Amino acid sequence: MRVNDVGGMEGFGALSVSESDPPFHADWEAHVHALVSALVRRGVFALDEFRDTIERMPPTDYLETSYYERWFRATTTLLRERGLLSADAPADG
Amino acid sequence: MSEGHHHDGSIAQQVREVEAELEASGIVSAAELEAILDAMRTPADGARVVAHAWVDAAFRERLLGDATAAIEELGYSMHGGVRPQMLVALENTEAVHNVVVCTLCSCYPIALLGPSPPWYKSEAYRSRVVREPRAVLSEFGLELAETVEVRVWDASAETRYLVLPLRPRGTDELAEEHLAALITRNGMIGTASL
Numbered sequence: 001m002r003v004n005d006v007g008g009m010e011g012f013g014a015l016s017v018s019e020s021d022p023p024f025h026a027d028w029e030a031h032v033h034a035l036v037s038a039l040v041r042r043g044v045f046a047l048d049e050f051r052d053t054i055e056r057m058p059p060t061d062y063l064e065t066s067y068y069e070r071w072f073r074a075t076t077t078l079l080r081e082r083g084l085l086s087a088d089a090p091a092d093g
Numbered sequence: 094m095s096e097g098h099h100h101d102g103s104i105a106q107q108v109r110e111v112e113a114e115l116e117a118s119g120i121v122s123a124a125e126l127e128a129i130l131d132a133m134r135t136p137a138d139g140a141r142v143v144a145h146a147w148v149d150a151a152f153r154e155r156l157l158g159d160a161t162a163a164i165e166e167l168g169y170s171m172h173g174g175v176r177p178q179m180l181v182a183l184e185n186t187e188a189v190h191n192v193v194v195c196t197l198c199s200c201y202p203i204a205l206l207g208p209s210p211p212w213y214k215s216e217a218y219r220s221r222v223v224r225e226p227r228a229v230l231s232e233f234g235l236e237l238a239e240t241v242e243v244r245v246w247d248a249s250a251e252t253r254y255l256v257l258p259l260r261p262r263g264t265d266e267l268a269e270e271h272l273a274a275l276i277t278r279n280g281m282i283g284t285a286s287l
Contacts, residue, residue, distance in 0.1 A: 004197055004198060005196070005197060006196060006216050006219050006220040007194075007196030007197075007219060007220060007223045007224075007247065008196075008220065008223050008224045009216075009220040010220070010224075011220075012215075012216040012217040012220045012221065013217055014217060014232065015212055015215065015217045015218055015221070015229065015232050015233075016211075016212060016215065016217070017212050017232065017233055021210035021211060021212060022210075023133075023207065023208035023209060023210060023211070024208065025211065026105065027105070028104055028105035028108040028109075030130055030133060030134075030208075031108050031109075031112065031126070031130070032108055033133065033208065034126045034129040034130045034133065035108075035111070035112060035115070035121065035126065037129050038121045038125050038126055038129060039120070039121065042120070042121065044120060047176065047250070048250075051198060051250070054198070055197075055198075063216070067199070067211070067214045069104065072104065072107070072108060072111075075111070076111060079111075079115075084115070084118070084120055085111065085114060085115070086114065
């Protein structure tokens with residue numbers, strides 16, 4: 001079982017529900033979302049590959065990173081695997 | 094700001110660097126990213142679908158029968174993303190309350206509700222709402238009678254769900270656009286009543 005398969009698990013504590021709950025906590029999160037959309041549309045990687053890359057993160061890394069940090073790390077991992085990125089950004093594996 | 098500020102700042106910088114490199118090599122364009130960002134920032138308006146279903150019984154039947162096709166009557170599409178998705182509308186009644194989750198990640202009807210709120214993507218919500226939905230709903234301030242059956246739906250990459258909330262009492266005289274203003278995002282996920 002992969003770490004993302006959390007349905008029914010215990011130990012994640014209480015919900016944090018705020019009044020406004022904007023989708024993005026910071027502008028970079030929206031940029032990561034847009035970047036992933038563009039890369040998938042262009043066929044640089046497939047959505048399934050992207051999800052798989054998030055889900056195969058080491059469990060401790062998965063649990064210690066925020067939602068869009070995972071997205072960013074998976075994106076840079078896939079771009080590096082394809083030789084499309086040299087920038088010094090975090091990646092997995 | 095909190096300690097998180099520096100951390101966020103460095104990620105923001107890294108995202109800018111990756112974007113700049115991909116733009117320089119022509120893998121994505123700045124205009125393309127800006128267009129996607131603009132679309133994401135435009136408020137989604139799925140409440141129109143619910144309000145229309147409240148006032149038009151025939152549309153309501155079509156929505157419950159084949160929501161993917163029915164929303165196209167109102168100008169929405171489940172085919173606008175990276176690949177087509179199916180939409181299923183879930184009807185709340187006096188006896189049944191529906192609530193939606195994606196336990197594996199964050200599947201959500203973005204075409205109708207926009208990008209999802211942070212709590213929807215949290216491990217706490219994803220893990221708990223399938224085990225103890227009443228407790229989770231009460232943390233949202235929604236207390237359901239014991240006689241109401243709670244149904245939890247786990248969304249997937251292929252199938253997204255939209256909750257059709259109960260129409261509030263005393264709204265018989267309201268026009269459709271005024272009804273739409275009563276309908277909240279959480280009401281359409283199932284973590285609130287109206």
